[in-house]
Amino acid sequence: MKRIAVIEGDGIGKEVIPQALKALEALDFRFERVDLEVGYARWERTGTAISDEDIETLRSCDCILFGAITTPDDPDYESVVLKIRKGLDLYANVRPIRPIAAISGAVGHKNFDFVIVRENTEGLYSGIEDIGDDRACTTRVVTRKGSERIAQYACKLATARRKHLTIVHKSNVLKSDKLFLDTCRQIAEEEGITYDDRLVDSMAYSLIATPWKYDVVVTTNMFGDILSDMSGALVGSLGLLPSANIGNSHAFFEPVHGSAPDIAGEGYANPIAAILSAKMMLEWCREFKKASLIEEAINQTLCRNIRTPDIGGNSTTTEFGDAVAEYIRDSF
Numbered sequence: 485m486k487r488i489a490v491i492e493g494d495g496i497g498k499e500v501i502p503q504a505l506k507a508l509e510a511l512d513f514r515f516e517r518v519d520l521e522v523g524y525a526r527w528e529r530t531g532t533a534i535s536d537e538d539i540e541t542l543r544s545c546d547c548i549l550f551g552a553i554t555t556p557d558d559p560d561y562e563s564v565v566l567k568i569r570k571g572l573d574l575y576a577n578v579r580p581i582r583p584i585a586a587i588s589g590a591v592g593h594k595n596f597d598f599v600i601v602r603e604n605t606e607g608l609y610s611g612i613e614d615i616g617d618d619r620a621c622t623t624r625v626v627t628r629k630g631s632e633r634i635a636q637y638a639c640k641l642a643t644a645r646r647k648h649l650t651i652v653h654k655s656n657v658l659k660s661d662k663l664f665l666d667t668c669r670q671i672a673e674e675e676g677i678t679y680d681d682r683l684v685d686s687m688a689y690s691l692i693a694t695p696w697k698y699d700v701v702v703t704t705n706m707f708g709d710i711l712s713d714m715s716g717a718l719v720g721s722l723g724l725l726p727s728a729n730i731g732n733s734h735a736f737f738e739p740v741h742g743s744a745p746d747i748a749g750e751g752y753a754n755p756i757a758a759i760l761s762a763k764m765m766l767e768w769c770r771e772f773k774k775a776s777l778i779e780e781a782i783n784q785t786l787c788r789n790i791r792t793p794d795i796g797g798n799s800t801t802t803e804f805g806d807a808v809a810e811y812i813r814d815s816f
């Protein structure tokens with residue numbers, strides 16, 4: 485039985501994760517549950533958002549199901565998400581971008597299916613900063629080892645898909661990206677994967693204009709962050725994109741979206757990203773049948789026109805979650 489940490493987090497994290505847990509319960513997926521309160525609310529109460537001890541607790545678990553956490557505008561605050569990613573060395577951030585049949589995205593395309601594989605431990609998220617009153621500096625780190633392992637992950641994924649890799653970079657300006665590009669090219673050759681590369685600015689255009697051209701997209705940390713939220717417009721809402729942070733022995737599953745303070749507490753957040761993150765967790769646990777039933781339940785619920793306002797409906801978060809769990813129970 486897997487030992488799984490559950491972190492609801494802040495804002496809508498507290499609303500969407502219970503829906504994902506309901507789906508897991510309906511599937512009779514049994515696990516040893518470790519609830520952990522970390523994040524902004526705890527920081528306000530205690531002055532600590534996440535401790536080293538919490539990281540050890542997470543290390544004792546197989547994986548983590550996570551909602552979202554609010555980041556305050558305070559220089560002393562340490563990002564919980566980054567501490568977990570670095571602490572457990574979760575180097576691959578995997579963000580599948582696929583249409584959902586019953587939902588129209590902003591551009592109207594339906595024929596795309598790509599995965600953004602984002603390097604998750606270095607780049608502009610190195611944490612190496614020198615902040616003064618008149619000059620603030622963040623060091624962007626690209627290493628051969630970091631680039632090799634993310635390229636290997638992306639190539640392995642491409643092997644199980646359409647076998648094509650697109651390397652996204654800005655090596656015309658950032659010399660650090662030349663190392664990323666060359667390393668990814670070398671790994672793709674070694675792994676027998678066809679590849680091309682794109683500068684990140686024109687890639688942003690191309691992902692919206694011609695997304696069907698892409699299979700696996702590998703890129704550095706912050707470019708992957710931005711391109712993945714942008715791709716949410718193709719699918720139809722930020723509330724639809726799941727993600728997995730994968731390491732050699734641990735994994736952490738979370739929606740791509742944040743804590744959405746503008747709608748938190750209203751009960752209308754879209755839980756699909758959280759429920760699909762639980763689906764990715766089931767796949768990581770090799771529970772493939774249960775994973776595909778989750779997807780079917782989401783599609784069937786949307787077809788019954790149960791949907792939250794961000795995708796044109798007026799259902800609540802809980803109504804959607806209940807309908808998904810009910811469908812699962814009825815077909816299990």
Ligand code: NAD
Nearest residue numbers: 552553554555722723741742743744745746747753754794
């Ligand atoms: P956000 O993703 O929280 O929200 C952006 C917009 O999308 C908002 O209008 C919001 O209402 C909408 N939205 C997001 N998720 C939705 C959902 N499930 N259903 C319906 N609408 C949804 O991004 P932001 O506003 O830039 O950031 C808010 C806070 O979240 C910040 O403190 C940020 O640091 C944090 N954040 C945390 C994570 C994380 O914990 N993994 C990820 C991203 C942002």
Ligand code: IPM
Nearest residue numbers: 555563565566709740741742
């Ligand atoms: C994400 C988030 C995080 C990131 C923040 C909360 C640190 O935006 O998971 O996409 O920038 O990676």
Ligand code: MN
Nearest residue numbers: 709710713740
């Ligand atoms: Mn992001």
